[in-house]
Amino acid sequence: MKTLLIVSHPDILESGSQQYFLSSLKENVAVTLHHLESIYPNGKIDVAKEQALLKQHDRIIFQFPFYWYSSPPLLKHWQDVVLTDGFAYGNRGNALAGKEFGLILMIGIPEREYQAGGSELFSINELTKPFQAMSHKTGMKYLKPLTIYQFAYLEEEQKMDLLIQYWQKLTMEDEVSLKARETWLAAELEQAMEKAAGTQEAEIFQYAKSLIEENRMTIDGLKIVLDQMHQN
Amino acid sequence: MKTLLIVSHPDILESGSQQYFLSSLKENVAVTLHHLESIYPNGKIDVAKEQALLKQHDRIIFQFPFYWYSSPPLLKHWQDVVLTDGFAYGNRGNALAGKEFGLILMIGIPEREYQAGGSELFSINELTKPFQAMSHKTGMKYLKPLTIYQFAYLEEEQKMDLLIQYWQKLTMEDEVSLKARETWLAAELEQAMEKAAGTQEAEIFQYAKSLIEENRMTIDGLKIVLDQMHQN
Numbered sequence: 378m379k380t381l382l383i384v385s386h387p388d389i390l391e392s393g394s395q396q397y398f399l400s401s402l403k404e405n406v407a408v409t410l411h412h413l414e415s416i417y418p419n420g421k422i423d424v425a426k427e428q429a430l431l432k433q434h435d436r437i438i439f440q441f442p443f444y445w446y447s448s449p450p451l452l453k454h455w456q457d458v459v460l461t462d463g464f465a466y467g468n469r470g471n472a473l474a475g476k477e478f479g480l481i482l483m484i485g486i487p488e489r490e491y492q493a494g495g496s497e498l499f500s501i502n503e504l505t506k507p508f509q510a511m512s513h514k515t516g517m518k519y520l521k522p523l524t525i526y527q528f529a530y531l532e533e534e535q536k537m538d539l540l541i542q543y544w545q546k547l548t549m550e551d552e553v554s555l556k557a558r559e560t561w562l563a564a565e566l567e568q569a570m571e572k573a574a575g576t577q578e579a580e581i582f583q584y585a586k587s588l589i590e591e592n593r594m595t596i597d598g599l600k601i602v603l604d605q606m607h608q609n
Numbered sequence: 610m611k612t613l614l615i616v617s618h619p620d621i622l623e624s625g626s627q628q629y630f631l632s633s634l635k636e637n638v639a640v641t642l643h644h645l646e647s648i649y650p651n652g653k654i655d656v657a658k659e660q661a662l663l664k665q666h667d668r669i670i671f672q673f674p675f676y677w678y679s680s681p682p683l684l685k686h687w688q689d690v691v692l693t694d695g696f697a698y699g700n701r702g703n704a705l706a707g708k709e710f711g712l713i714l715m716i717g718i719p720e721r722e723y724q725a726g727g728s729e730l731f732s733i734n735e736l737t738k739p740f741q742a743m744s745h746k747t748g749m750k751y752l753k754p755l756t757i758y759q760f761a762y763l764e765e766e767q768k769m770d771l772l773i774q775y776w777q778k779l780t781m782e783d784e785v786s787l788k789a790r791e792t793w794l795a796a797e798l799e800q801a802m803e804k805a806a807g808t809q810e811a812e813i814f815q816y817a818k819s820l821i822e823e824n825r826m827t828i829d830g831l832k833i834v835l836d837q838m839h840q841n
Contacts, residue, residue, distance in 0.1 A: 387689075445692065450682035450685045456676075457676050497746065498741070504738050507677065507739070510729055513730045
């Protein structure tokens with residue numbers, strides 16, 4: 378699976394949260410990082426190039442700061458000029474059909490404010506309807522969004538936890554079962570081990586991997602016991 | 610009441626619907642027409658000027674084509690730079706509080722598609738949550754939007770009817786009673802009569818006005834009778 382990560386941020390170097398997540402991307406071949414404001418500083422989008430890029434990927438992610446409950450202007454411009462009738466929708470416009478679409482939102486306000494009675498009034502689910510509708514119209518499968526609230530105020534451990542969720546959103550098959558998450562983690566560890574071959578790190582990775590596999594076998598064993606109890 | 614009509618359209622001269630409605634505005638002193646793409650062709654917005662303009666008006670209207678379920682990029686940019694913390698929200702940010710806010714949307718797809726099972730999936734009410742949330746956060750009263758579907762396919766009479774609704778959205782006090790609409794129309798006719806003084810048109814306006822007043826008196830009379838019946 379190949380993921381196109383379309384990032385839109387008018388001032389990305391100043392954003393601690395954007396830098397934190399993007400700096401983890403450098404070596405991954407399965408993710409194409411595509412920061413619109415860097416590529417098109419004058420705002421003139423190369424439509425043919427963008428459409429070709431979309432075709433080459435299976436999962437399309439929009440990552441942006443959620444100012445005024447929507448995307449930055451350049452991403453909206455990108456939508457208006459790239460997702461054309463005949464390409465993304467309409468007669469023979471099925472270039473995106475069957476792909477996956479997801480949002481990664483950086484949000485400056487606490488989660489609890491996103492409800493009736495809160496300062497933001499509506500939930501993220503309500504406020505992102507325009508993107509859900511876009512996903513629907515273009516025939517893409519809408520993934521659960523990753524919402525990152527008040528990143529700067531988080532503890533280091535919470536940030537690390539979000540980084541794992543971030544990686545999963547970008548590269549993990551869209552299944553939520555424990556098994557799927559373990560399979561994903563095992564593959565990630567395998568890759569890390571190859572890179573770290575011969576060093577002490579490799580041994581730690583190997584240990585983590587065997588621990589996960591052991592747990593998996595224990596859980597599978599417990600399931601068999603439970604199934605037998607149900608049958609009796 | 611003074612209305613600030615903020616229009617955003619990347620190619621307004623090519624839009625028949627925009628031209629139809631905007632051409633009717635020329636002589637009205639109660640409406641300030643403010644087309645962002647004409648005023649800021651290079652996209653650099655004069656924040657202080659925009660904030661001063663907002664303060665001078667009682668009703669703020671956004672008028673735009675509803676591409677990809679949202680505003681054109683320049684209007685989003687305007688929101689991001691003009692509606693700042695300390696001006697539109699946050700500590701002492703109450704410059705818009707108590708004003709009215711409304712949307713006028715030009716929509717290229719039939720109304721029936723804006724529901725579950727339709728090509729657009731969600732209602733206009735659902736898709737405009739980001740603007741409702743903006744109105745809420747800035748303390749403005751959200752007006753019912755004026756939605757104009759597939760303008761080019763309408764009959765002349767339907768267009769005229771929409772033009773009246775358009776004028777009401779821009780200049781009529783936000784009351785839906787028959788009385789409010791009649792009062793508004795009487796005032797509009799009065800203005801038209803002054804301009805047309807001495808011509809045959811003036812007589813037609815006068816006749817229309819007297820007819821409305823007569824109807825009003827008949828209705829008021831019926832109400833008194835009804836009230837008395839209730840009391841007995």
